[in-house]
Amino acid sequence: MDISKQKIDAPCPACGHKNSITLAQVNREETITCLCGQRIQLQDSDGSSKRATQNINRAMTDLKKALKGFGR
Numbered sequence: 001m002d003i004s005k006q007k008i009d010a011p012c013p014a015c016g017h018k019n020s021i022t023l024a025q026v027n028r029e030e031t032i033t034c035l036c037g038q039r040i041q042l043q044d045s046d047g048s049s050k051r052a053t054q055n056i057n058r059a060m061t062d063l064k065k066a067l068k069g070f071g072r
């Protein structure tokens with residue numbers, strides 16, 4: 001599982017269409033184009049999505065370590 005591939009909805013400010021984007025796209029602050037043609041600049045202004053991605057990845061790593069230890 002890669003949390004950065006987690007899908008989230010980015011509602012279009014023009015038409016309200018919920019665009020399906022990934023956390024990785026938000027991390028890269030990509031510009032997406034809505035079905036209606038509106039360009040949406042993804043913003044991770046407070047770094048919260050980056051932090052969430054890192055935190056969850058770390059948690060997964062810890063879990064894998066824990067599982068390895070458990071098998072011994």
Ligand SMILES: [Zn+2]
Nearest residue numbers: 012015034036
């Ligand atoms: Zn739109």
